[in-house]
Amino acid sequence: MADLAIIGSGIAGLYVGLQASKEFDVTILTKSSIEECNTKYAQGGISASIGEGDSPELHYKDTITASGGLSDPEAVRVLTEEAVNRIHDLINFGVEFDTVHGEIALAREGAHSVPRVIHAGGDATGARIEDTLSSLARRSGIRIMERHLVTEILVHDGVASGLRVMDCASGSVKEIESKWIVLATGGAGQLFKYGTNSKVATGDGVALAYRAGAIVLDMEFFQFHPTVLALPGATQFLISEAVRGEGAILRDVTGERFMERYHPQGELASRDVVARAIVTEMSRTGSSFVHLDLTNLPRQRVITRFPNIYRFCLDHGLDI
Incomplete structure (x- = not known):
């Protein structure tokens, strides 16, 4: 029996678990x-309006604009108004974000009108956060059930009351009672042939909720990151949007810059715009790729700002 059962162990699940464990008995599966x-694989950072000249209102406006007005305004309001406090929570948990002259460093990414992306380890933001929070969770009183697949949300009299869980090692199945259930299973990128999502991103949370009677909507909105390094025999590797934020340029196979034809913000347009532009250019030129040109960036800046991207490329014969 648990007060709170959380399915998923990314930043969302761990954050909720650590906060709730101060008052309740928590199980993370x-x-x-x-x-x-x-x-773990997120590189660029987290957006919060902590910079000079920035505000939750501007962050809200940028987000609504980037979504083409399709976002839930109340959800965006909560996201943008609470972002700053959530960053401070992460700092209090021990996450060390990158700084410049003692102040949190801010980068600019797609669809943001000002620099507001907070990062850690250069381009290892997600890994640094996951390492910090998972380490805390392991040392806390949270019950952690690794390699346990939730197969069903148990519902009695219209109320979710527990979980049916399979031990992935033994195949045994058991039921866990819980007063409250949090779904924090992330996305479903593994539904698609190409992508950079973790192998566990298979849409479990939505499926569990739907089978339990929840209404699902907006399932057509899958976001694809525009820039991925795809090499024969290598894992598809995300190239952070922050690289374009530093000034990298997208070019077609002939070397021509093309993003300015599609949006005034060029390479820093929203991801859906950039992704569509890339696909359009590939179709127009009959190519299976486009180029990401970093030649205008100082070499040392690339190495220090994007150490993991630099190392991955170097390991695969690309000295960027």
């Missing part, structure tokens, strides 16, 4: 190890 999640 994950079908892999606690560290294996999409959070």
Whole structure:
């Protein structure tokens, strides 16, 4: 019996678990190890309006604009108004964000009108956050059930009351009672042939909720990150949007810059715009790729700002 059962061990699940464990008995379940999640692979950072000249109102406006007006305004309001406090919570948990002259460093990414992206380890933001929170969770009183797949939300009299869980090692199945259930299973990127999501991103949370009677909507809105390094025999590797934020340029196979034809913000347009532009250019030129040109960036800046991207490329014969 748990007061709170959380399915998923990324930043969302761990954050809720750590906060709730101050007052309640918490169980976190994950079908892999606690560290294996999409959070681990996030590079660029987290957006919060902590910079000079920025505000929750401006962050709200940018977000609504980037979504083409399709976002839930109340959800965006909560996101943008609470972002600053959530960053401070992460700092209090021990996450060390990158700084410049003692102040939190801010980068600019797509669809943001000002620099507001907070990062850690250069381009290892997600990994730093996941390592910090998972370590805290392991040391806390939270019950952690790794390699346990939740197969069903148990419902009695119209109320979710527990979980049916399979031990991935033994195949045994058991039921866990819980007063409250939090779904924090992330996305479903593994539904698609190409992508950079973790292998655990298979849409479990939505499926569980739907089977339990929840109404689902907006399932057509899958976001694809525009820039991925795809090499024969190598894992598809995310190239952070922050690289374009530093000034990298997208070019077609002939070397021509093309994003300015599609949006006034060029390479820093929203991800859906950039992704569509890339696909359009690939179709127009009959190519299976476009180029991301970093030649205008100082070499040392690339190495220090994007150490993991630099190392991955170097390991695969690309000295950027």
